Amino acid sequence: MIRDWALTTRAIDPTELEDARRVQMKLGEVPQPEDLTDMLVYTSLQELATQVAHRNTGKELEKDKMGRRVMALVAGDEGLHHEFYSGLATAAFEVDPSSMAIASLRQLKGFKMPGTGIPNFEEHSRHIEKAGIYDIPQFYENVVTPTFDKWKINELTNLSDEAEVARDKVNRHLGLLARVAVRYQERKEEDQEKTT
Numbered sequence: 302m303i304r305d306w307a308l309t310t311r312a313i314d315p316t317e318l319e320d321a322r323r324v325q326m327k328l329g330e331v332p333q334p335e336d337l338t339d340m341l342v343y344t345s346l347q348e349l350a351t352q353v354a355h356r357n358t359g360k361e362l363e364k365d366k367m368g369r370r371v372m373a374l375v376a377g378d379e380g381l382h383h384e385f386y387s388g389l390a391t392a393a394f395e396v397d398p399s400s401m402a403i404a405s406l407r408q409l410k411g412f413k414m415p416g417t418g419i420p421n422f423e424e425h426s427r428h429i430e431k432a433g434i435y436d437i438p439q440f441y442e443n444v445v446t447p448t449f450d451k452w453k454i455n456e457l458t459n460l461s462d463e464a465e466v467a468r469d470k471v472n473r474h475l476g477l478l479a480r481v482a483v484r485y486q487e488r489k490e491e492d493q494e495k496t497t
């Protein structure tokens with residue numbers, strides 16, 4: 302749907318878009334979480350991150366009513382995907398809390414948006430960040446926080462020793478992310494003041 306909109310409106314150079322799409326399809330690279338628990342944690346975060354990014358992209362399309370509708374629709378779908386995976390993950394926390402706590406640490410620390418194989422992905426990411434569509438504060442506030450709030454990892458009982466350590470590290474990493482997000486926001490505001 303986004304592709305149809307992008308082609309119809311010529312929002313993106315159609316040749317460039319098709320060339321990039323062909324390269325990505327040919328490579329067939331997708332994130333490869335280690336096992337089911339990692340996959341559930343990763344997809345829960347990734348689907349919500351995608352929703353946030355699509356929603357914010359829609360907000361940028363002030364004068365394009367159809368574009369806003371397309372992005373709102375796709376963002377809504379991503380929200381449903383997040384509900385699905387994070388619900389499965391919630392159930393998995395009940396079945397095997399230790400494995401899920403350990404997977405949470407791995408996936409939280411190593412989280413990256415799916416993009417391997419997309420030509421110039423790093424450059425695209427920088428533009429996306431600069432445009433305020435998806436950045437560290439949004440990752441922390443709108444993706445990580447609601448997802449981990451849902452899982453209530455600090456209420457888990459009967460964790461293995463390794464999982465207890467992993468949970469402590471998850472909490473420490475959440476604290477670190479919060480500080481990085483605040484610092485990022487402060488810097489952004491300082492930069493904005495300098496340019497105005």
Ligand SMILES: [Fe+2]
Nearest residue numbers: 348351379382
């Ligand atoms: Fe999705």
